[in-house]
Amino acid sequence: MTDTFEYPQPRLFIAGAWRMGSGGDTLPVLNPATGETIAQLPVANQADLDEALAAVEMAFPIWKATSAYDRAKILKGAAALLRERARYIGAVTTSEQGKPIAESSAEAFACADIFEWFGEEARRAYGRIVPSKQPGVRHMVFKEAIGPVAAFSPWNFPTTIPARKLAAALAAGCPVIIKPAEEAPGSCLELARALDDAGLPKGVLNVVFGQPAEISSYLIASPVIRKISFTGSTVVGKHLARLAADGMKPTTMELGGHAPVIVFEDADIDKAARMAAAAKFRNAGQICIAPTRFYVHDAVHDAFASAFAGHAAALKIGPGLEAGTGMGPLANARRLAAMEQFIGDAVGHGAGVAAGGEGPVGAGNFWRPTLLTDVPDSARIMNEEPFGPVAVTQRFSDFDEVVRQANRLPYGLAAYAYTRSARTSADIADALEAGMIGINFSVLTGPETPFGGVKESGHGSEGGIEGLEGYLVTKYVAQG
Ligand code: NAD
Numbered sequence: 001m002t003d004t005f006e007y008p009q010p011r012l013f014i015a016g017a018w019r020m021g022s023g024g025d026t027l028p029v030l031n032p033a034t035g036e037t038i039a040q041l042p043v044a045n046q047a048d049l050d051e052a053l054a055a056v057e058m059a060f061p062i063w064k065a066t067s068a069y070d071r072a073k074i075l076k077g078a079a080a081l082l083r084e085r086a087r088y089i090g091a092v093t094t095s096e097q098g099k100p101i102a103e104s105s106a107e108a109f110a111c112a113d114i115f116e117w118f119g120e121e122a123r124r125a126y127g128r129i130v131p132s133k134q135p136g137v138r139h140m141v142f143k144e145a146i147g148p149v150a151a152f153s154p155w156n157f158p159t160t161i162p163a164r165k166l167a168a169a170l171a172a173g174c175p176v177i178i179k180p181a182e183e184a185p186g187s188c189l190e191l192a193r194a195l196d197d198a199g200l201p202k203g204v205l206n207v208v209f210g211q212p213a214e215i216s217s218y219l220i221a222s223p224v225i226r227k228i229s230f231t232g233s234t235v236v237g238k239h240l241a242r243l244a245a246d247g248m249k250p251t252t253m254e255l256g257g258h259a260p261v262i263v264f265e266d267a268d269i270d271k272a273a274r275m276a277a278a279a280k281f282r283n284a285g286q287i288c289i290a291p292t293r294f295y296v297h298d299a300v301h302d303a304f305a306s307a308f309a310g311h312a313a314a315l316k317i318g319p320g321l322e323a324g325t326g327m328g329p330l331a332n333a334r335r336l337a338a339m340e341q342f343i344g345d346a347v348g349h350g351a352g353v354a355a356g357g358e359g360p361v362g363a364g365n366f367w368r369p370t371l372l373t374d375v376p377d378s379a380r381i382m383n384e385e386p387f388g389p390v391a392v393t394q395r396f397s398d399f400d401e402v403v404r405q406a407n408r409l410p411y412g413l414a415a416y417a418y419t420r421s422a423r424t425s426a427d428i429a430d431a432l433e434a435g436m437i438g439i440n441f442s443v444l445t446g447p448e449t450p451f452g453g454v455k456e457s458g459h460g461s462e463g464g465i466e467g468l469e470g471y472l473v474t475k476y477v478a479q480g
Contacts, residue, residue, distance in 0.1 A: 005091045005321075007038045010185045012209065013192045014048060015055035016202025022047050027182050027209070032098035032329045033319035033364045041185050043210040046218065049177075053224045055203035056148035056175040063204045064145045064173040068122040071171060075119030077198030078191075082112040085190065089159065092186040094320035097158055098328040098365070099283050101321055104159070104187075110445075111163035111191060117447035121468050122171035138479045143472040145173030146250070147226030150219040152212070152240070153180045154232045155331050156286040156387075158187035161254075164451070164462040165229045166191060166205065172471035174227065177206045179215050183332055212236075220244055227471060230254070231288075233385075234411075234456050252460030252470045254452060256385045257288045257413030260406035262396075262428060263304050265297040267418035271440070273307035276391075276416070279442035281315055281327050281369045285389035286335065288457075289414035289436065289444055292386060294393040295402045301395045305354050305373050308391065312355035312369035319364070330365040330388060339367045339388045342381040346372050346392065349379040356389070383409060399424075403431045412455035414444055435461075 010029065011018040019042075026040035044052070063071070082089065090105030097104070130139035151165040162180055169176045180188035192207050208215060219225055220243040228244045230237055231254040244251045263272050276291050283290075296304045320328035330336050336359060343357055356370030370390040375382055381392055396402040406415060415434035419425055425439045435453040436444045445451060445463070452461035460470050 005088070005095075007092065007095045008186055008189070010039055010041045010189055010209075012042050012044055012048060013189065013196070013205065013207040014044075014052045015206065016196070021045060021210075029096055029183070029185060030332075031095055032331050033321075035363050038095055039186070041182055041209055044208040044215065045210070048208060049215065049218055052177045052206040052208055053219070053222050055206055056177055057224045059175040059201060059203035060145075060148055062201060063175050066173070066201075068125065068171075068173075071122055071173065072119035074195065074198050074200050075115045075167060075171060078194040078200070079112040079115040079119070081194040081197055082108055082115065082191070085194065086112070089187065089190045091321065092190055093158055093184070094328070096184040096186050097155060097331050099320050100325045100328050103283060104320070107157065107159045108190075111159050114160070114163045114167045114447040118167035118171035118468065121465065122173075125172065125468060125472060134480075136480060140477045140479065142475045142477065144475050146471050146473045147174060148224050149174045149176045149227045149229060149471065150216070150225045151176055151178040151229040152216055152232065153178065153188065155181035155184040156283060156288075158184035159191060160445070161231050162188040163191055164467065166195070167447075168462065168467040169229070169471045170195075170200070170204065172468055174471050175204045177208060177219060177225075179208050179210070179212065179219075182209050182212070185209055216240055217243055220249065221247065223247070225249065228252070229470070234458075237458055252452075252462065253458035254288065254460075254462060255413075255456065255458040256411060257290075257453060257457050258293060258383075258385050258409050258411045259289055259291050259414040259416060259434075260293045260295060260432070261291040261416040262402055262406060262418070263294060263296040263300065264417065264419040264421070264424055265299045266420045266424070267300065268420065268440075269300055269304050270307055272418035273304055273311060275442050276418075277308050277311035277369075280391050281312065281389050284327050284330050284367070286331055286387050291416050291442065292391060293382065293406070294391055295396045295405055296393055298395045298397045301393065305371065305393055309355035309371045312371055315369050317360070317366055317368065327369060327389065330367055333365055335388050336365045336367060338386070339370075339390060342384075342386050342388075343370060343372065343390060346375050346379040346381050349376050351375040351379060351392070377408075385411070399427070403428070407431075407433045410456040411453070413453035413457035414438065416442060
């Protein structure tokens with residue numbers, strides 16, 4: 001497949017039509033493994049956005065009135081198409097984002113699971129009857145679709161992040177205008193194609209690209225839009241939340257993280273190092289829940305660091321479409337520059353380099369899997385999300401001290417711990433300030449489980465029953 005693969009020409013998808021922007025402007029899409037331009041992406045101007053807004057406004061009453069059973073049929077039809085096309089969609093994602101094809105194809109399958117699960121869950125958007133104290137009066141509570149959604153998704157998981165937003169919103173009965181990341185546009189367009197081919201009515205889904213700040217401010221200010229969903233950095237999330245506040249519009253915000261990992265003295269060190277390295281270097285570390293700050297008990301620090309560094313050094317880096325690649329390039333040149341700065345700064349503050357620490361020579365945004373040891377709190381990387389293939393360690397010896405360190409930052413997305421003790425597992429799960437916690441486990445993403453953060457990592461959840469709730473409003477009807 002990869003021999004014959006051609007990256008598809010991206011389009012806007014507005015009111016059921018696949019088309020170029022009416023202004024004719026385009027942006028280049030680059031392959032991060034080579035730096036080459038692989039496509040020209042059409043961008044939407046205000047007239048295009050107005051058309052998308054008119055489309056969702058018209059589609060809302062129709063889609064809301066479509067039974068949950070029929071909405072589920074379309075979502076499940078799209079899921080079947082995504083499974084058939086997973087390898088192709090994987091190649092699209094890898095070409096524009098860089099990750100190994102095994103990861104990107106698995107993500108296309110994961111999108112199918114997400115569509116299917118939310119399709120099913122829509123049929124369980126139950127209300128309730130509340131017993132009345134007056135005879136003959138009924139108190140009824142209904143769950144209804146909130147209305148047209150404006151969604152904004154990033155480049156790191158260009159299929160699964162849009163899939164979560166689309167599946168939950170569409171399942172709930174909400175039409176959507178989504179602006180995926182311009183740097184990796186093809187993946188979300190494949191989701192739209194599957195939904196279109198599965199019979200989604202025209203106008204229920206619209207995909208636009210352009211200048212992110214212009215598109216988000218225009219859509220969020222429109223009275224047509226009733227709900228905002230954003231995944232990206234905390235700084236942009238705060239900005240969009242302020243815009244949404246002007247119209248009192250609810251938001252779901254999946255923002256940055258800086259996940260602590262606590263390795264206790266009694267942990268299975270080999271297992272902890274293997275699992276944590278796999279979680280850290282997946283998608284070249286460009287994951288908001290990637291384990292980053294490793295607090296390792298003094299008695300096992302060196303053994304853990306050596307095992308983790310071994311896994312890092314063994315990882316084969318290369319183009320994502322090449323067989324045997326364990327880690328692809330970073331998605332864009334900004335991340336490469338960030339790695340250089342973070343690591344230079346940490347080494348300047350006295351950190352040791354146990355693995356990696358630099359990029360290989362040559363084209364593409366490649367960086368070696370890196371482990372920095374004994375990094376002080378004063379280093380930038382201990383405070384800012386690295387969003388790349390670098391992990392850092394500090395030693396600890398006391399439970400309360402390590403909890404303070406783990407909770408020190410304004411982030412609260414994911415946190416991890418490794419221990420063989422059930423008591424320590426329960427105590428640390430209680431003590432960590434995070435929306436998601438992995439204990440002797442690092443896979444926190446499933447359609448059926450809640451995904452979201454606390455503190456400045458955002459609010460709202462994108463998986464599980466909470467994911468559907470985000471697109472529903474509660475209506476109470478008293479009938480005498
Ligand atoms: P960025 O903050 O400029 O962009 C992140 C995403 O937000 C991109 O998809 C971008 O198109 C979008 N965006 C930016 N400004 C926007 C606006 N005004 N309205 C709507 N969308 C907007 O930074 P970047 O260089 O692309 O990524 C850097 C940082 O972003 C990373 O270090 C990481 O902290 C964060 N990030 C987080 C996630 C996540 O999954 N939570 C994903 C990607 C990036």
